[in-house]
Amino acid sequence: xxxxxxxxxxxxxxxxxxxxxxxxxxxxxxxxxxxxxxxxxxxxxxxxxxxxxxxxxxxxxxxxxxxxxxxxxxxxxxxxxxxxxxxxxxxxxxxxxxxxxxxxxxxxxxxxxxxxxxxxxxxxxxxxxxxxxxxxxxxxxxxxxxxxxxxxxxxxxxxxxxxxxxxxxxxxxxxxxxxxxxxxxxxxxxxxxxxxxxxxxxxxxxxxxxxxxxxxxxxxxxxxxxxxxxxxxxxxxxxxxxxxxxxxxxx
Amino acid sequence: xxxxxxxxxxxxxxxxxxxxxxxxxxxxxxxxxxxxxxxxxxxxxxxxxxxxxxxxxxxxxxxxxxxxxxxxxxxxxxxxxxxxxxxxxxxxxxxxxxxxxxxxxxxxxxxxxxxxxxxxxxxxxxxxxxxxxxxxxxxxxxxxxxxxxxxxxxxxxxxxxxxxxxxxxxxxxxxxxxxxxxxxxxxxxxxxxxxxxxxxxxxxxxxxxxxxxxxxxxxxxxxxxxxxxxxxxxxxxxxxxxxxxxxxxxxxxxxxxxxxxxxxxxxxxxxxxxxxxxxxxxxxxxxxxxxxxxxxxxxxxxxxxxxxxxxxxxxxxxxxxxxxxxxxxxxxxxxxxxxxxxxxxxxxxxxxxxxxxxxxxxxxxxxxxxxxxxxxxxxxxxxxxxxxxxxxxxxxxxxxxxxxxxxxxxxxxxxxxxxxxxxxxxxx
Numbered sequence: 251x252x253x254x255x256x257x258x259x260x261x262x263x264x265x266x267x268x269x270x271x272x273x274x275x276x277x278x279x280x281x282x283x284x285x286x287x288x289x290x291x292x293x294x295x296x297x298x299x300x301x302x303x304x305x306x307x308x309x310x311x312x313x314x315x316x317x318x319x320x321x322x323x324x325x326x327x328x329x330x331x332x333x334x335x336x337x338x339x340x341x342x343x344x345x346x347x348x349x350x351x352x353x354x355x356x357x358x359x360x361x362x363x364x365x366x367x368x369x370x371x372x373x374x375x376x377x378x379x380x381x382x383x384x385x386x387x388x389x390x391x392x393x394x395x396x397x398x399x400x401x402x403x404x405x406x407x408x409x410x411x412x413x414x415x416x417x418x419x420x421x422x423x424x425x426x427x428x429x430x431x432x433x434x435x436x437x438x439x440x441x442x443x444x445x446x447x448x449x450x451x452x453x454x455x456x457x458x459x460x461x462x463x464x465x466x467x468x469x470x471x472x473x474x475x476x477x478x479x480x481x482x483x484x485x486x487x488x489x490x491x492x493x494x495x496x497x498x499x500x501x
Numbered sequence: 502x503x504x505x506x507x508x509x510x511x512x513x514x515x516x517x518x519x520x521x522x523x524x525x526x527x528x529x530x531x532x533x534x535x536x537x538x539x540x541x542x543x544x545x546x547x548x549x550x551x552x553x554x555x556x557x558x559x560x561x562x563x564x565x566x567x568x569x570x571x572x573x574x575x576x577x578x579x580x581x582x583x584x585x586x587x588x589x590x591x592x593x594x595x596x597x598x599x600x601x602x603x604x605x606x607x608x609x610x611x612x613x614x615x616x617x618x619x620x621x622x623x624x625x626x627x628x629x630x631x632x633x634x635x636x637x638x639x640x641x642x643x644x645x646x647x648x649x650x651x652x653x654x655x656x657x658x659x660x661x662x663x664x665x666x667x668x669x670x671x672x673x674x675x676x677x678x679x680x681x682x683x684x685x686x687x688x689x690x691x692x693x694x695x696x697x698x699x700x701x702x703x704x705x706x707x708x709x710x711x712x713x714x715x716x717x718x719x720x721x722x723x724x725x726x727x728x729x730x731x732x733x734x735x736x737x738x739x740x741x742x743x744x745x746x747x748x749x750x751x752x753x754x755x756x757x758x759x760x761x762x763x764x765x766x767x768x769x770x771x772x773x774x775x776x777x778x779x780x781x782x783x784x785x786x787x788x789x790x791x792x793x794x795x796x797x798x799x800x801x802x803x804x805x806x807x808x809x810x811x812x813x814x815x816x817x818x819x820x821x822x823x824x825x826x827x828x829x830x831x832x833x834x835x836x837x838x839x840x841x842x843x844x845x846x847x848x849x850x851x852x853x854x855x856x857x858x859x860x861x862x863x864x865x866x867x868x869x870x871x872x873x874x875x876x877x878x879x880x881x882x883x884x885x886x887x888x889x890x891x892x893x894x895x896x897x898x899x900x901x902x903x904x905x906x907x908x909x910x911x912x913x914x915x916x917x918x919x920x921x922x923x924x925x926x927x928x929x
Contacts, residue, residue, distance in 0.1 A: 463621075491523065492526075
């Protein structure tokens with residue numbers, strides 16, 4: 251009996267769960283599709299006092315215990331007077347204390363502001379230095395690049411000059427055809443004089459090859475190269491490789 | 502900041518790319534004529550009657566590819582390579598120098614030893630010997646020209662070739678027609694046939710020893726062949742109507758020609774061994790002016806079957822025809838360069854006849870001449886030049902133009918009207 255009871259509980263539970271499940275399946279349950287957009291809460295930052303608050307002045311000791319009444323009226327008057335006086339005193343002291351407190355607080359705040367200011371200044375300075383060094387580094391890198399580029403630019407203008415001169419000197423034979431290519435190496439000395447021409451790759455047409463060699467030899471001297479930075483000459487112009495390949499022919 | 506770094510990286514990338522592009526590329530030339538000096542041949546004690554150096558000079562100059570140095574500017578006349586001071590020639594701005602020596606070798610024969618010197622590179626490119634009798638000095642000169650031309654241009658020289666052409670001389674209201682053969686430079690003209698009736702369409706045999714032509718001497722056009730050495734001649738056709746435009750096959754065994762015996766002009770093939778004719782075209786339009794493709798397997802001809810005269814290609818085996826030209830309203834008289842690709846023809850775009858070259862591969866048409874009434878183009882066997890007939894004043898003359906249209910000259914002509922040039926094949 252106890253068993254069946256515990257079973258029925260379990261069955262009931264499972265029944266409820268199944269119904270809930272089926273219900274969930276039939277009810278078009280969907281996760282809430284609406285995205286909750288959380289508005290960020292802007293918290294107004296306030297300067298927080300970090301310095302420990304100066305302890306408020308200790309509260310005044312309590313009024314002394316009442317003296318036994320002797321002349322009640324007089325005493326009462328006196329007492330009243332005294333109390334008034336004490337009250338006034340107390341008030342004044344309180345006022346003074348508040349004033350003192352206000353001053354102290356203001357002072358602390360000022361100091362804190364100054365400290366913050368100093369901190370910010372330091373941070374800014376550090377940032378400035380960091381930027382400065384970064385900039386200097388970039389500048390140096392850029393300068394190196396510019397130098398290399400200037401070198402390359404100079405080299406290119408000299409290459410262009412050589413190319414132009416060779417083009418002017420190149421008289422192609424009628425056997426020249428589109429697609430032919432002869433690669434030569436021109437050896438130069440710093441005066442710009444051509445001291446040697448070797449064919450590195452032949453076109454297969456001897457007349458074409460010869461026309462290429464002739465073009466280089468006819469150039470004789472590239473006087474303009476004398477103005478070149480000697481280091482650049484050594485690096486790039488002692489040997490110049492030139493590929494001759496016609497692109498302006500009919501065939 | 503990051504943008505800047507990115508830009509720098511980009512820059513580095515590009516500059517490193519240009520670093521790898523170290524080879525200078527020259528893609529254009531200034532195809533000026535090559536400067537060459539032809540020193541007077543040293544021919545001490547030999548009276549040749551010809552100035553060999555002048556002939557060589559003229560040959561090279563005429564090709565348009567050379568510019569010769571004035572003889573009066575030369576500082577020395579070296580006969581041998583070892584006598585050459587390159588500096589002297591360099592001063593003249595010449596790239597090449599030809600020096601030669603003519604010596605008698607006995608038996609009425611003379612030997613010309615010549616050298617081509619590269620003044621720019623200061624070295625001898627070639628030394629060669631040619632020999633001949635005293636009457637062959639012009640031949641020796643042309644051989645020198647051929648050798649030098651080939652060495653420098655990479656193309657076989659055609660200075661030793663010949664021209665056949667027809668002249669018409671009017672005297673007392675009567676015409677005399679002459680078929681002549683001369684050197685390619687127009688010198689040493691030699692009469693082949695003289696007639697009171699028109700002579701037309703000379704065509705060289707493949708070996709350059711015979712000519713075929715059309716003569717009206719019998720009262721109507723007939724095709725003859727004639728041996729240039731023995732002067733022996735033979736009539737090949739005697740049909741009613743048109744007998745014309747003979748063209749020798751490359752191997753010399755056949756002849757393509759035009760006959761109208763069956764009604765209208767058609768292309769026929771004549772087997773020269775069996776004397777048998779076979780008809781190749783069958784069309785009511787005019788088919789004429791056959792010329793052989795280098796492989797001897799097909800012919801090019803002119804036909805107006807499409808409404809206007811155009812060039813067609815005919816496969817001899819299959820008789821299949823294919824139209825080749827579509828530019829212009831008149832394309833006729835095809836003459837093929839030895840490359841089998843460049844076709845010279847008479848071309849009319851709108852109203853003037855020009856000589857044009859047509860690239861069979863690309864279909865590109867280039868007008869080579871600008872004069873009126875240019876006709877009968879014939880391409881040199883080396884494909885560098887073509888000769889054509891044109892008018893100078895009211896007189897017919899022969900002119901030549903290079904196939905790139907870069908150079909043009911008029912051949913010094915003999916008397917009368919000159920027309921119908923035919924350039925010979927290589928003769929040796």
